[in-house]
Amino acid sequence: MSASPSLAPYSAIVSRLRAAGCVFAEDEAELLISTARTPDDLAAMVDRRVVGQPLEHVIGWAEFCGLRIAVDPEVFVPRRRTEFLVTEAAALAGPRAVVVDLCCGSGALGAALGAALDHQVELYAADIDPAAVRCARRNIGSDGQVFEGDLFEPLPATLRGRVDILLANVPYVPTREIALLPAEARIHEARVALDGGADGLDVLRRVTAEAPSWLAPGGHLLFEASERQIPQAVDVVAREGLIPRVAGSDELDATVVIGTRPASRTGPVG
Structure with missing residues (x-):
């Protein structure tokens, strides 16, 4: 089951992402919240994104041509x-x-x-x-x-x-x-x-x-x-x-x- 916004305040996540330089902080926060399985999982994912890991590596996939493409750490992210x-x-x-x-x-x-x-x-x-x-x-x-x-x-x-x-x-x-x-x-x-x-x-x-x-x-x-x-x-x-x-x-x-x-x-x- 995905984490719900109540498990970690949406606004707090947006603020952390924005402070880290994420231009689309609101969209990223929604993706992180919907992907995380537990509150601890969500916290770890936010931490990884804040230190600069690509969003696609953090959530484990990238959207490409309407498909959800699995992207593991260190693998090239399709543009x-x-x-x-x-x-x-x-x-x-x-x-x-x-x-x-x-x-x-x-x-x-x-x-x-x-x-x-x-x-x-x-x-x-x-x-x-x-x-x-x-x-x-x-x-x-x-x-x-x-x-x-x-x-x-x-x-x-x-x-x-x-x-x-x-x-x-x-x-x-x-x-x-x-x-x-x-x-x-x-x-x-x-x-x-x-x-x-x-x-x-x-x-x-x-x-x-x-x-x-x-x-x-x-x-x-x-x-x-x-x-x-x-x-x-x-x-x-x-x-x-x-x-x-x-x-x-x-x-x-x-x-x-x-x-x-x-x-x-x-x-x-x-």
Whole structure:
């Protein structure tokens, strides 16, 4: 049973959260109160939030594309802007699409795309972080398979040349800018999910180097990048023989690059 507001004065919690710098203190207080099982549980959750732990880690889930995605401590919290990537992928996916969620983190993208397509997909996901893999397995459940390993390495070889939609939520923060991130991300999320190397595109280069051999003819690679990285990211995609396209959402402040394998090729490449 969830705790009721009477177990801990709502106004007192709001005051503590506001003093700690929580902009949406009222909404957060309601979430904490509705999630807590006991008064002691609620007090501990408020204490964790006040010292700066991400709300999603405190309550154990994040809302993403209308789903409640389980998010364990230190696992990357799915951002709302990434919902745009899922929307773009859903528009490109055909019936019974083969989908790979690479650098899957909590598995939010694969789970959301599967739900958007009425679970009529063949879904695979992979991440190098064991904590993220455990989380993704809970979120994806029986709708797909989740593998632990570095990028494509743990995926079944039978997927080569068959992937219709390759979601690659690669880290793209330049190493020197990690220190500038909000403390919630910098301290409480795994660095491997944030650090994209010197220019933020190191992991992307590794993904695009192998992507053509995994994509089906006409298949699509989708990933996010910052607006200032777009020219370089587009060049990286084009150099590997994929046809690049850029899509953006002003509402979500999101930019997605889509690289499409030419449909004229037959069979795996690379």
